[in-house]
Amino acid sequence: MQKFHNHLVPQTINQWLYAIWLIVCLVSVWFIAPIYFNEPEQIFGFPLLYAWCTGIGIVWLIGCMFFGFRIEKEREEFKKNNQI
Amino acid sequence: MPTSSLLTIIICLAYAALILYVGTGKWTKGGQVRMDDFFKVGPGFGFIVLYLGIAGGFHTAFAIPGSMGFYYTHGVAFAANILWTVFTPLAVIYFIGSRITCLGKKFNYVTPADLLSDYFGEGKFKIFIAFYILLACIPLMSANITGPAILLSEGIGPEYLPRWGALCVMALLVMVYITSSGMRGLTWTTVAQAIWMFVAIWLAAFWCLSLVDGNLVDLFNQIKDGERSALLTLPGPTGTRTIEWWMTWPVFGIALYWAILPRGFLFFYSARDVKTIRKIGLTVGIYLMALYIPAIIIGFATVVLLPGILDPGTLSGMTGDGSFPALLREYAPWWGGVIIAGGLAAGMSSLDADINANSAMITKDFYASFVRKNAPEQEYIKFGKIVMIILIIITVLTSLRDWGLVALMIGVTAGMITQLLPAVLAVTIPTGLRITKGGILTGIIAGLLSFLIVFLGPRFGLISLPVGWRFDASFYGLIVNIPVMLIVSQFTETPDPSRVARIRSALDEEFKRLN
Numbered sequence: 001m002q003k004f005h006n007h008l009v010p011q012t013i014n015q016w017l018y019a020i021w022l023i024v025c026l027v028s029v030w031f032i033a034p035i036y037f038n039e040p041e042q043i044f045g046f047p048l049l050y051a052w053c054t055g056i057g058i059v060w061l062i063g064c065m066f067f068g069f070r071i072e073k074e075r076e077e078f079k080k081n082n083q084i
Numbered sequence: 085m086p087t088s089s090l091l092t093i094i095i096c097l098a099y100a101a102l103i104l105y106v107g108t109g110k111w112t113k114g115g116q117v118r119m120d121d122f123f124k125v126g127p128g129f130g131f132i133v134l135y136l137g138i139a140g141g142f143h144t145a146f147a148i149p150g151s152m153g154f155y156y157t158h159g160v161a162f163a164a165n166i167l168w169t170v171f172t173p174l175a176v177i178y179f180i181g182s183r184i185t186c187l188g189k190k191f192n193y194v195t196p197a198d199l200l201s202d203y204f205g206e207g208k209f210k211i212f213i214a215f216y217i218l219l220a221c222i223p224l225m226s227a228n229i230t231g232p233a234i235l236l237s238e239g240i241g242p243e244y245l246p247r248w249g250a251l252c253v254m255a256l257l258v259m260v261y262i263t264s265s266g267m268r269g270l271t272w273t274t275v276a277q278a279i280w281m282f283v284a285i286w287l288a289a290f291w292c293l294s295l296v297d298g299n300l301v302d303l304f305n306q307i308k309d310g311e312r313s314a315l316l317t318l319p320g321p322t323g324t325r326t327i328e329w330w331m332t333w334p335v336f337g338i339a340l341y342w343a344i345l346p347r348g349f350l351f352f353y354s355a356r357d358v359k360t361i362r363k364i365g366l367t368v369g370i371y372l373m374a375l376y377i378p379a380i381i382i383g384f385a386t387v388v389l390l391p392g393i394l395d396p397g398t399l400s401g402m403t404g405d406g407s408f409p410a411l412l413r414e415y416a417p418w419w420g421g422v423i424i425a426g427g428l429a430a431g432m433s434s435l436d437a438d439i440n441a442n443s444a445m446i447t448k449d450f451y452a453s454f455v456r457k458n459a460p461e462q463e464y465i466k467f468g469k470i471v472m473i474i475l476i477i478i479t480v481l482t483s484l485r486d487w488g489l490v491a492l493m494i495g496v497t498a499g500m501i502t503q504l505l506p507a508v509l510a511v512t513i514p515t516g517l518r519i520t521k522g523g524i525l526t527g528i529i530a531g532l533l534s535f536l537i538v539f540l541g542p543r544f545g546l547i548s549l550p551v552g553w554r555f556d557a558s559f560y561g562l563i564v565n566i567p568v569m570l571i572v573s574q575f576t577e578t579p580d581p582s583r584v585a586r587i588r589s590a591l592d593e594e595f596k597r598l599n
Contacts, residue, residue, distance in 0.1 A: 006514055007595035008179060022174055029166050034330045040308055040316040045300025047316045050163040050380055054373075057166040061369045064174045068366040072359065078596070 012074055018067040025060035029053050088416055089241045095421025096236065099280065099428065100257055107261030107273035114268060118461045119452070122266040123194050123444035123468065128356035129271060135364050137271040138177075138351050139371040140278030140433040142342065144224070145231030148285060148427040149408040151376055155383020157404030159315025161325035162379065167334035168342055169372035176343040178365030181352045183512035185361040186594045187587060188353035195441070196349040196504075197449045203511040203587055204521040204579050206453075212525070213504075214449035217346050218442050220500035223493030224345075225438045225479040229254055231405055232431035233483065238409035239416065239424035248484060254428060255480045258436045263469045267354055270436040277429035282375055284426020289378030291417055292385035303381070306388050315387065332556035341501040341558070344508050346441035347434065358594055386411045435479070443471040492543070495557070499535035502558040503528045503565050514588050523573030531565025 010016040033053050043051035114121040121127075129137065144150070154162045184199065193199050196217060201210035233250035245253075261269045296303050307315055314321040318330060342348070355361045386407045412420050447468040456463065506527055510519040539557035541547035578584075 007591065008513055026167075026171060026175075029164075029171075030331060030335065033163070034318055034327045038318050040313060042301065042304040042308075045302075045304045046380065047160040047163075047304065049160045049317065053163040053166045054377060057170045057369075057373050060166075060170050060174070061373070065366050068174075068178070068362070072362065082596075 012071070014067050014070040014074060018064060018071060021060070021063040021067060025056055025063070028056045029060075085244060086241070088418060088420065089239075089244055091418050092239050092416075092421035092424060095419070096240075096425050096428070099421075099425035100253075102276060102280075103257060103273050103432070104260060106276045107269040108264045109272070112261075112265035112269040112272055117465060119444075119448060119464050119468070120192055120194050122465050123440060123448070124188075124267050124350050125271070125354040128189070128360070129354055130356050131360050131363055133271060133275055134351065134355055134360060135368060135371075136275040136278040137354075138364055139368050140274040140281065140429070141271075141347055141351060141437045142172075142368075142372065142434070143278075143281065143375060143430050144434040145228045145427070145431040147375055147379075147430040148281060148288075148423075149231055149235055149405050151379035152382040152386065152408045153404030153406070155315075155380050155404075156386050156407040158320040158322060158325045159312075159317070160380070161318055161320050161330070162376075162383075164330055164334040165376045166373065168339040169376060170369040171335070172339045172342050173365050173367075173369040173372065176340065177368065178362055180508065180512055181343055181348070181365055182358050182361045183591060183595070184349060184352040184508075185355045186358045187512070187590060188349070189355075189357070190590045191587075193349075193353055194448045195445045196344075196346050196508075197445060199349070199511060200504075200507050200524075203583060204507075204524060205583075209521055209525070210449050210453060213507075214445040216500065216528070217504070218445055220497045221346065221438050221442055222478065222482065224497045225435055225442075225475070226482045227494050228431040228435040228438070229479055230483045232427040234406065235409050235412070235424050235427040238413050239420060251480050251483055254432060254435075255476050258432055258439065259473060259476050262436050262439055263472050266465075266468075267350060267440055270440055271351075271354065273436065274433045277433040278371070281426040281429040281433070282371070284423045284429070285375055285382075286378050287419075288423045288426070289381040291423075292382045292411075295415060296385050296388055300381070303384055303388065307384055310388070310391070312387060312391070315384070326554060328552065328555045332559040336502060336559040336562060337495075337498050337556045340505055340562075341498050344504060345438070345501055346445065347437035350437065350441045350444065382408060382411075390414065439472050439475050439479075442475055443468045446471045495539055496536075499539055499558045499561050500532060503531040503535070503561055505562065506566055506569050511587065512591070514591060517570065518573050518578060519569065520573040520576040520578050522576030523569040523571075526572040527565040527569025530568040531561040534564040535561030 010019050029052075033049060033056070037049050037052040039048050041048040046054070114126070118126070128134075151162060151165070187193065187199055187202075191198075191202060193202070195214065197210045197213040200213050201207075229251055233247055233254055236250040236253070237245050237247045240250075261273055293300070293303075296306070304316075307313060312321050319326045352361055355364075383404075390407065390410055412423065447464055451467050452459070452464055506519075507524045510517075510524065535557045537547065538549070538560045542549065
């Protein structure tokens with residue numbers, strides 16, 4: 001079997017946090033939303049399901065952007081320190 | 085001709101002039117006459133241009149008028165869009181797109197088949213992949229021209245501009261700038277189109293809100309107390325947007341295939357570097373999601389204002405596409421042309437990218453690989469431009485046919501492209517699994533057959549899935565594809581180890597361990 005590196009396995013704290021945030025928010029929209037938030041209620045005039053999904057979407061983006069840019073910073077520092 | 089139609093024509097002409105100016109200006113001319121600087125941008129675009137290029141290029145006619153039509157027909161089920169507008173950038177573009185960019189820049193790929201055949205082997209495999217993708221994309225191109233053409237025709241008045249005329253206007257516009265400057269031209273026009281459609285959809289939402297007295301709570305209550313209160317929950321008035329649907333269609337029917345459409349590959353190859361694509365993956369969800377946020381207001385306002393234009397008992401996903409054009413016909417403000425041009429922008433921004441990508445595949449994977457090897461680059465570009473014109477004509481001709489058939493075929497597009505996912509993952513994400521060309525081909529064919537049985541079977545009365553098992557057909561295709569691929573791979577020849585080592589080494593170099 002050929003030697004390989006699977007770069008998708010998180011290696012740093014920020015990569016772990018990115019992956020966890022990605023999965024938690026995915027589960028919140030993919031599985032939790034249609035089961036627990038499928039009611040004809042309104043939040044500021046928007047249906048509950050829509051409000052939940054859009055709200056999670058915003059939180060999802062902010063969190064992943066935060067961790068993602070920290071990963072970029074780490075990557076830059078790594079390249080600088082290792083003169084790549 | 086009424087003043088409103090005249091104003092719509094003037095605004096749409098202004099939009100057309102802007103697009104032609106942006107799409108053919110000196111900034112769209114590359115330094116070299118080469119395939120790899122015509123179908124893609126060799127030196128690569130920076131963050132801002134590519135950000136808006138991808139943002140606009142990813143949104144199709146499904147954004148305008150499709151999304152509001154979906155809310156009109158099926159209600160809140162469209163909230164599932166978060167599963168592609170946010171998940172696709174943060175997962176598929178960030179992880180897979182960046183790896184496609186890495187390999188594309190390193191080995192100067194032009195088409196999706198370049199990447200797959202470089203790993204699995206050239207020859208018939210390459211041409212199979214190229215024609216498979218081309219076949220999958222024709223319905224998508226038809227959809228991207230048909231929806232906006234209906235909007236344009238309805239906005240001006242079908243008596244002044246029939247649907248076929250609107251189709252020809254859009255086709256001509258795309259033909260001019262795409263044959264003039266290829267990927268550069270289409271990306272710059274997509275930047276302008278992305279901005280225009282964003283402004284248009286938000287303007288449309290505020291206009292719709294003003295039509296229902298500006299109060300969201302009242303709008304909600306009118307729906308809740310009306311005949312179509314089922315719009316506020318799953319499974320919607322048609323009963324088809326079930327939990328099984330939610331858990332499979334947005335992810336397997338859209339999110340996983342959206343970024344690996346050929347146009348996605350061309351955008352990834354046209355990035356300046358891998359970091360640019362990673363940054364786009366992290367941030368482009370803001371645009372993608374924000375574009376759909378106001379669609380619910382437009383869709384629900386149309387339900388209140390035009391409750392009777394469609395029979396709730398017989399609605400299907402695509403017939404709702406006519407709801408927003410109908411609203412514009414009844415209530416359009418004097419600036420309604422801005423919204424209509426936004427619809428044109430949504431369709432054209434992905435139509436041109438698809439035409440370019442498909443022309444690149446026919447030119448590079450077929451003509452340059454099998455018909456005229458080592459011909460001058462000018463000849464390839466000339467051939468590519470002729471293919472672009474032919475593809476546009478085919479798109480217009482197929483769009484003149486029954487819209488229901490086109491809509492059906494879009495589902496087939498999604499199912500076909502999704503079956504390529506295991507192959508793309510095998511190349512871009514190194515694992516210890518044995519995956520061979522034979523396995524990939526068998527998996528694609530088995531997955532496609534399973535998809536077609538589940539997708540078309542119920543429509544033609546051949547099979548009926550029991551309640552609780554009505555998952556999206558692309559999902560069924562993929563769960564057959566993957567095990568078949570893995571099993572057949574155990575008994576077929578592995579890819580050339582030197583090719584595999586070269587590609588993995590390129591990935592290692594870019595995605596080194598950080599600790």
